[in-house]
Amino acid sequence: MPKTALITGITGQDGSYLAELLLAKGYTVHGLIRRASAFNTQRIDHLYQDPHEAGTRLFLHYGDLADGSRISTLLKRIQPAEVYHLAAQSHVRVSFDEPEFTGSTTGLGTTRLLEAIRSLGLPCRFYQASSSEMFGTAPPPQSESTAFQPRSPYAAAKLYAYWMTRNYREAYGIFAVNGILFNHESPRRGETFVTRKIARAAARIARGEQQLLHLGNLEARRDWGYAPEYVEAMWLMLQQDAPDDYVVATGTSYSVHDFLVLCFEHAGLDWQDHVRFDERYLRPCEVPDLVGDAAKAERRLGWRPQVLTPQLARIMVDAELAAAAPERPGSDAVVGVAP
Ligand code: NAP
Numbered sequence: 001m002p003k004t005a006l007i008t009g010i011t012g013q014d015g016s017y018l019a020e021l022l023l024a025k026g027y028t029v030h031g032l033i034r035r036a037s038a039f040n041t042q043r044i045d046h047l048y049q050d051p052h053e054a055g056t057r058l059f060l061h062y063g064d065l066a067d068g069s070r071i072s073t074l075l076k077r078i079q080p081a082e083v084y085h086l087a088a089q090s091h092v093r094v095s096f097d098e099p100e101f102t103g104s105t106t107g108l109g110t111t112r113l114l115e116a117i118r119s120l121g122l123p124c125r126f127y128q129a130s131s132s133e134m135f136g137t138a139p140p141p142q143s144e145s146t147a148f149q150p151r152s153p154y155a156a157a158k159l160y161a162y163w164m165t166r167n168y169r170e171a172y173g174i175f176a177v178n179g180i181l182f183n184h185e186s187p188r189r190g191e192t193f194v195t196r197k198i199a200r201a202a203a204r205i206a207r208g209e210q211q212l213l214h215l216g217n218l219e220a221r222r223d224w225g226y227a228p229e230y231v232e233a234m235w236l237m238l239q240q241d242a243p244d245d246y247v248v249a250t251g252t253s254y255s256v257h258d259f260l261v262l263c264f265e266h267a268g269l270d271w272q273d274h275v276r277f278d279e280r281y282l283r284p285c286e287v288p289d290l291v292g293d294a295a296k297a298e299r300r301l302g303w304r305p306q307v308l309t310p311q312l313a314r315i316m317v318d319a320e321l322a323a324a325a326p327e328r329p330g331s332d333a334v335v336g337v338a339p
């Protein structure tokens, strides 16, 4: 029997890959999108199906995480078997500027969904997009049993959502899981996250469209994997017999400086000729070193990463080099928007 899923955040990096995966598996997919003054569906435009035609399996609905009654109405109407809650204010640096908004969307948004599921008595499975950012300063490697030490409003909001997910599982028996995903990237990554910013700048500099790239802390270390593989892990978590929480990571660690070298060398450039420090990209608190231990995901889900950071850097730079030169500048460094 084909399943129905609801994806919040379907217009984001992960939402777009997850929608592809679920459609390929025969699911009917409903996506929550924010109303904006311009189209914000670029990442899923290739999946668009005319809703007037028979056989359509992708449906988009306006809604916002701030609007609990709308979420409840949609859940009641769609009756999804699986809910993948990916929507969030997901930028760590921005969360220091907008802590209240981040708490309301990234934190309370999860509660609004869980409470709607509970009050409707909906027999669905729920995925919460938890984050390695919750580990903060906890020494690596971090696993499901590592104590959280959040270092940003974003991390604190995600940690609240993590515990609400566990609470609704324990208190009400909802099949609710936390995927604690370490950084995962792709050519669809938002342009203000550091990997995309670097890959994009390398291609633009190679094409002569940009001279300088401004960055903040180059010493921070991250465990960077490939997003299309990570959405597979989300799906696997909801196919298990019992709900549980899982770390998803590559188990490898590279600094921002390392990623810079990987991208610029692949584009045939010397990064030192083009990169400048800009303190606006520093955070009031930094997370120094994230490296995940995904042994449980491998053991229980059979999930293993295939693409590691050096190949990821090549994939991202190649995609930028292949892309046509954009009409607008785009990079936050170019237009001067902080961070
Ligand atoms: P992303 O590209 O920033 O996408 C975020 C999505 O949330 C977008 O579709 C966005 O809509 C939507 N959204 C934001 N605020 C909303 C609101 N108030 N109401 C409704 N929708 C809203 O994030 P991502 O990289 O795909 O990550 C997906 C999830 O995993 C996020 O929750 C993120 O925090 C978490 N996570 C990501 C990583 C990672 O490395 N990528 C690691 C761990 C956890 P618009 O398109 O309209 O902006």
Ligand code: G4F
Pocket: 090, 091, 092, 093, 130, 131, 132, 133, 181, 182, 183, 184, 192, 193, 194, 195, 197, 214, 215, 216, 217, 218, 220, 221, 222, 256, 281, 282, 283, 286, 287, 290, 339
């Ligand atoms: O690319 P970033 O902004 O990702 P960050 O902060 O690790 O957060 C991402 O991963 C989390 C998982 O751990 C997700 F939960 C979250 O939603 C998001 O997807 O920054 C990575 C590192 C940081 O240490 C930052 O200080 O890069 C450093 N950095 C240095 N210069 C920069 C810059 N980050 C950004 N965004 N822009 C810079 O110019």
